[in-house]
Amino acid sequence: MNERTHVVELNFNDAEIKLLREAGSLSFNSLEIYMRLSLLEKAERDLTRHAFREQNKQRLNRVLNTMNSIxxxxxxxxxxxxxxxLPLLKKWCSNESEIVNxxxxxxxxxxANKTPCDLYKSGKKELFLQYIKHIEIGGFE
Incomplete structure (x- = not known):
């Protein structure tokens, strides 16, 4: 004869577990193991959700920073x-984030080892544009 095993998910609070333990209605060891596993799984799911939310927040912040920088x-x-x-820089860099970087x-x-940002913010964008044109035609730095 074939034996069948049934799995039933039971969710008990602390008071209910105490009553079940006192009554001896269920095998406490299996219930305790089940409850511990359930709590671990819940904690793991919560951590995963939190990590996913944090990862998405960081990704959104990077996108917003890039947009603001552009x-x-x-x-x-x-x-x-x-x-x-922009088209020239997009050829040199793979995306807008790299352009900004x-x-x-x-x-x-x-x-004088100034960044492009230093140049155009200090009113020397013409110097920056000359440099870009020079590099575009194959000139050396």
Missing amino acids: REVKQYFTDEELAYL WLNTYKIPAC
Whole structure:
């Protein structure tokens, strides 16, 4: 004869567990193990949800920072200059986040090791544009 095993999910609060333990209605060891596993699974799910939320918040913040930085860059250049610069920078970098990073961190040797951001914020965007044009045609730094 085949035996069948049935799994029933039981959720008890502390008071109910105490009553069941006193009454001896169920095997306490299996119930205790089940309850501990259930609590661990719940804690794990909660941690996973929290980590996922945090990861999404960080991703959203990076996107917003990139968007704000691109807007900031755009305020220093004319539409014509942007029409020249952005496609060229997109060819050199894989995405807007990398463009922003490059503009903020790359030090141009020919410009006293100033970053592109330093140059255009200090009113020397023409120097930056000359450098870009020079590099575009294959010039050296």
